Amino acid sequence: MLRQEYYSFLLSQIFGSFAFIVAVIFLARMYHYRKLVLQMQADDPIIPVCGLISLLIGIFLVVTHNVWELKRLVVVTVMCWMVLINAVLWLALPEKMLAMTKKIFSDNGYHWLIVCLLVSGLVFLARSIQLFIVYRSALGMH
Numbered sequence: 001m002l003r004q005e006y007y008s009f010l011l012s013q014i015f016g017s018f019a020f021i022v023a024v025i026f027l028a029r030m031y032h033y034r035k036l037v038l039q040m041q042a043d044d045p046i047i048p049v050c051g052l053i054s055l056l057i058g059i060f061l062v063v064t065h066n067v068w069e070l071k072r073l074v075v076v077t078v079m080c081w082m083v084l085i086n087a088v089l090w091l092a093l094p095e096k097m098l099a100m101t102k103k104i105f106s107d108n109g110y111h112w113l114i115v116c117l118l119v120s121g122l123v124f125l126a127r128s129i130q131l132f133i134v135y136r137s138a139l140g141m142h
Helices: 004-028 030-038 046-064 073-092 094-105 109-138
Strands: none
Touching (some): 004 109
16 A cells, blocks of 8 residues: 555646646637637536536545645645535536636636646645655655
């Protein structure tokens, strides 16, 4: 069985890479994604499909990483719960979630979204390096 630090290291890399890549793509294709989201309707069939996939991923993340000790690992746990809660909200309240998403994608909200994704991506990637060093030293590897 692997130690919890390994799962945190892995999830930090995944969250960080995901956020950073999405931010770069959203920045490079700004007009495309803004237009795409602003034209979406609440009854679009992609919403429940993505919601169900996100729910499955969220449940998997929470089950595999649910550490509530006040140390580095809790940040990853909070992110796992955010994925799960977001999926539930999209499935339960698609109209409100779409309205909020459209508000974020219009005006300056889109730029702030990109900044938040870039910063959080870099923070999670830096955290994964830190967790790797801790995990490696705990195993006695130098």
